[in-house]
Amino acid sequence: MGIEQNVQKLLKELPGGVELVAAAKTRTAEEVLAAVEAGIKIIGQNYVQEAEAIYPAVGNKARWHFIGHLQKNKAKKAVKIFDMIETVDSVEIAAEIDKRCALMGKVMPVLVEVNSGQEPQKSGVLPEKAEELVRAISGLPNIKVMGLMTMGPRFGDPEDSRPYFITTRKIFERIKSMAIPNIEMRYLSMGMTNSYRVALEEGANIVRIGNLIFGQRESD
Ligand SMILES: *Cc1c(COP(=O)(O)O)cnc(C)c1O
Numbered sequence: 001m002g003i004e005q006n007v008q009k010l011l012k013e014l015p016g017g018v019e020l021v022a023a024a025k026t027r028t029a030e031e032v033l034a035a036v037e038a039g040i041k042i043i044g045q046n047y048v049q050e051a052e053a054i055y056p057a058v059g060n061k062a063r064w065h066f067i068g069h070l071q072k073n074k075a076k077k078a079v080k081i082f083d084m085i086e087t088v089d090s091v092e093i094a095a096e097i098d099k100r101c102a103l104m105g106k107v108m109p110v111l112v113e114v115n116s117g118q119e120p121q122k123s124g125v126l127p128e129k130a131e132e133l134v135r136a137i138s139g140l141p142n143i144k145v146m147g148l149m150t151m152g153p154r155f156g157d158p159e160d161s162r163p164y165f166i167t168t169r170k171i172f173e174r175i176k177s178m179a180i181p182n183i184e185m186r187y188l189s190m191g192m193t194n195s196y197r198v199a200l201e202e203g204a205n206i207v208r209i210g211n212l213i214f215g216q217r218e219s220d
Pocket of ligand 1: 046208
């Protein structure tokens with residue numbers, strides 16, 4: 001199937017209130033544009049440079065979510081392109097985004113990334129530190145915490161992802177119940193091509209999907 005049919009099938013399948021992010025790493029501007037024309041409203045990018053390369057072709061036909069690991073020296077460019085940064089995992093990067101946004105007169109919606117599998121090589125804040133980080137950055141005036149994101153470990157069987165999605169959802173609900181000033185726990189971003197159905201069952205309302213839209217990445 002082509003990109004257009006893949007997008008339409010997915011959009012039909014997703015329940016109301018769930019946002020679909022097309023994870024576009026390694027894809028060309030033509031491929032991303034095809035997805036947008038088929039109904040994709042949000043493009044996810046892992047690298048600022050890749051987003052810059054396809055931005056002229058796609059621009060504001062869609063919204064842009066940053067879903068990779070953001071380096072401090074890329075924050076200035078990132079806040080220009082992106083409408084949400086899903087991967088805040090330290091006070092330092094939050095403060096840098098806040099500073100760059102202040103200079104532009106912009107308030108950036110952000111999600112806090114949770115390293116739900118507690119994997120040493122992965123980014124994200126450890127589950128037991130998530131609340132502390134949310135509180136620590138809640139007072140920054142030019143960012144707005146709007147929820148959590150997680151990747152979780154990669155498995156062949158999507159059922160194996162469920163415990164990590166449950167962990168993240170529980171943190172999400174606990175923080176939500178605390179009604180911390182200036183934050184709004186609205187979005188729970190979890191699930192990819194092989195795990196999005198399980199993620200939806202566990203409360204995700206943003207799913208980030210690449211291969212199922214664009215075809216198998218050559219690098220995988
Ligand atoms: C690549 C990527 C996805 C999508 O993965 P697929 O298996 O292609 O659906 C989702 N989230 C992040 C952070 C990614 O890097």
